[in-house]
Amino acid sequence: MTRIPGEREAMERNAEWLCEQIRAVITALTGDQDPRVPKPHRPGIASWDTPVRYGYRLHAQQVLGPPAPGADLVESTRLTLEPAGWNVRVHYDRPGRPTNISARLDEFSMVVSIPESRDRVDVTASTPASALHEAQPAVGPECPRCERELRAMNLGRRQIHNRWWTCSECGWVGTQDPDDDRLSRMRRLEGDCPFCGEEDAWAASESWESQGELLDWVVCLGCGRGNTRRLHRL
Ligand SMILES: [Zn+2]
Ligand SMILES: [Zn+2]
Incomplete structure (x- = not known):
């Protein structure tokens, strides 16, 4: 299998950076200075192109305490993401309704949702998808048994x-x-x-x-x- 040089490493760096962005949003909304954002062991399949494209999809959830006086969750999200270059769109933000915010930065995407109960925040985000291997290897590896080309x-x-x-x-x-x-x-x-x-x-x-x-x-x-x-x- 012919690996595309540097792609996997770039994807890992993208995932690390995205984890930091999610942590910053959660810190801004909940005050937790060290939120946990799990990163899967390996990227998942993002699209069934040829060759297949992979990407990281990250998800974190955190309890929201009682709101501080004058706190505006949407504004806090915006103030955290926009300076880093994210294009933030607020889809729903009405009292007594779930809040839904999406953000894009090149091919990175993020969705921040706060349910009607306002007791937690969910953040889902994905890295750009890319192929990790060439579609068709030029030469197969050697057969481990008879050394012919596989x-x-x-x-x-x-x-x-x-x-x-x-x-x-x-x-x-x-x-x-x-x-x-x-x-x-x-x-x-x-x-x-x-x-x-x-x-x-x-x-x-x-x-x-x-x-x-x-x-x-x-x-x-x-x-x-x-x-x-x-x-x-x-
Ligand atoms: Zn069968
Ligand atoms: Zn063989």
Whole structure:
């Protein structure tokens, strides 16, 4: 899989910056000087283009205390975001109604909502979406078994996160991790897929241990349907 140099790093920096912006909004609205804004472990799929585009979607929620006299939540949001370059739009701001504010800055977006009860604030925001890998690698990696060049497999939308490879020479099948390019072998299984009817199309990953159980991951190479399977209790 041909990684586009610097894209993932830029996306991480964008996500860090966006976390800071969300924290600033929450601090302005709630007075909390150190709000927690969780960042997912890896970016999610933002659009099904070819190549697929990824982005971070962040969400934070915080309790709103009783309003300080003269406090204006909409104005506080505006005063926090506009100096940083955000274009702020207030959609709803009427007494006794939910408040809804959206903001954009280039391809960053943010929505700040305060429910009718005015007891919490929700902030959802996303980074610009971008492709992390070239659509078609020029050359496949080497087969781990026979060293021939591997051929890309297309399992459809369900299995888009990893790249799938097969060897036309020795039949090796496996996945390539998008984060570290590592190849993992999948074992071919017998039996037809109950969903697409393809014969002997299932493949299983190496097993792993989780909470006292031995698990593996099975995927149909025909239709891309897959699930985690419990092999036995340890
Ligand atoms: Zn091979
Ligand atoms: Zn299938």
